[in-house]
Amino acid sequence: MSVSDHVVFWTSKVLYAVFYVVLPIMLVGAGKWAIGFACMHVTMGLTLALVFQLAHVVEHAEFEAAGSDPKLIESEWAAHQVKTTVNFAPDNKLINWFVGGLNYQVEHHLFPRISHVHYPAISNIVKKTCEEYSLPYNSYATMSESIASHFRMMKKLGEKPEVEIAAV
Numbered sequence: 001m002s003v004s005d006h007v008v009f010w011t012s013k014v015l016y017a018v019f020y021v022v023l024p025i026m027l028v029g030a031g032k033w034a035i036g037f038a039c040m041h042v043t044m045g046l047t048l049a050l051v052f053q054l055a056h057v058v059e060h061a062e063f064e065a066a067g068s069d070p071k072l073i074e075s076e077w078a079a080h081q082v083k084t085t086v087n088f089a090p091d092n093k094l095i096n097w098f099v100g101g102l103n104y105q106v107e108h109h110l111f112p113r114i115s116h117v118h119y120p121a122i123s124n125i126v127k128k129t130c131e132e133y134s135l136p137y138n139s140y141a142t143m144s145e146s147i148a149s150h151f152r153m154m155k156k157l158g159e160k161p162e163v164e165i166a167a168v
Helices: 003-028 030-056 077-084 093-098 105-110 116-132 143-158
Strands: none
Touching (some): 003 030, 030 105, 030 143
């Protein structure tokens, strides 16, 4: 890392400790702070895990295998993003707000630097473009559909393969 990268990195660590540890302990005490700090991290951890699972480990998401060169993927970049991601509950404003637009996973992967508030409008363009190029546009209408698909996928991934791979 460059010197400026170190300054930004270490300054952000110190500020995090001040704003999320020192000040709250001074204001509410160590016990209340510990409960709030734990609740914050559990909530964020579960939210992130849920978003990643529902966007990538569901039935319609493809798992592209790398070729003989593990750094080479057969599809070009944009097609790979579309094939390996899935939107969930795109019309649910509460979920969209809570996960910061990450329920529009296809658009997030294609346009990571565009604000999530534009994803609903962009999704119509992406959907039409996918149809034009015969690419799947994967989306589950509701959160419950996506969760059910995730559990079916986990069951499928946990099943014994039909063909045993011989030990070398």
